[in-house]
């Protein structure tokens with residue numbers, strides 16, 4: 001049974017808005033997704049009825065808040081195939097990757113060891129590693145090739161005995177490419193390297209099982225999967241969490257504190273210094289329940305169908321060039337494109353006047369734009385509440401762009 005996007009739209013109050021007198025067509029889901037009423041209500045309910053700090057108070061309300069927080073952890077971790085104690089709450093994928101950089105790579109690796117990333121990455125999976133270079137850690141990148149896939153050949157060439165960590169995105173936020181994560185993880189593990197997968201663009205859109213994938217670390221953001229902003233997760237295998245150093249120091253991450261030295265709490269608390277985003281975790285857990293009810297296989301099928309239709313329609317437009325793999329089986333619901341003679345920012349501004357919200361720019365992945373040989377692209381990205389009529393609106397708005405830019409477009 002396919003998803004009924006028109007019905008699902010009703011769950012999202014923001015989608016009832018109109019812009020410039022037009023039905024709102026939201027196609028910037030790779031940046032952030034909209035929130036269903038159940039998530040908004042859950043956040044509000046938390047603050048109305050359950051607000052208390054966690055892991056501190058002995059009174060009933062504090063116990064209830066702690067219980068909600070820990071149940072949310074177990075629920076969200078199970079959604080990606082993990083155990084409760086394997087999930088650290090963070091602000092999002094960026095913080096999760098930084099946590100691996102500082103608490104694992106900087107703390108555990110030795111001078112001269114290499115981190116192997118890729119040219120396909122979001123800046124959040126490049127810059128944290130660059131920041132480690134002054135500490136003697138080396139950085140290398142697997143090349144992009146073909147229509148925007150990672151070169152397996154280059155990967156096998158670049159992975160060496162000193163490669164201690166391989167890190168790559170599960171799905172590209174620019175090209176839409178879905179990487180063969182378990183195949184990459186196997187090559188890395190056979191080499192004795194640990195594997196970090198950036199799941200910011202995959203957990204929201206397809207079934208993910210961290211054990212099947214063979215990930216040692218897996219990072220994701222709640223706001224890209226119907227949850228609140230400011231909450232996300234780092235999954236990490238228990239033995240790695242044991243050996244990792246704390247990320248930040250403060251309350252709640254300690255066992256005992258003396259003026260000269262301190263000892264640490266067990267994971268996951270060891271990595272959650274200070275007051276956590278309790279409402280965020282409860283809201284994300286509600287989002288996970290919503291997605292589970294839809295069934296992630298159906299979410300993936302829905303986006304595959306939409307992508308196939310959008311690719312076909314976009315490619316048939318004169319002057320439009322679509323980036324990334326052509327086969328919807330190998331890509332997610334993210335489509336970057338350009339219209340000849342029109343800057344992507346102008347394109348996005350004209351589309352906005354037609355009620356269509358898309359993204360323009362380098363999408364925080366400048367090396368990908370460099371590889372494509374462009375400074376920016378336009379990007380449409382889909383989710384559960386988008387349907388074929390949204391793509392028709394995008395195509396008809398492109399007609400308006402052609403009208404404004406005349407023969408140039």
Ligand SMILES: Cc1ncc(COP(=O)(O)O)c(C=O)c1O
Nearest residue numbers: 092093094122124173200201221
């Ligand atoms: C592939 C990828 N990784 C990481 C991030 C960073 O996510 P956040 O800004 O939620 O930390 C994004 C955000 O767009 C992304 O697309």
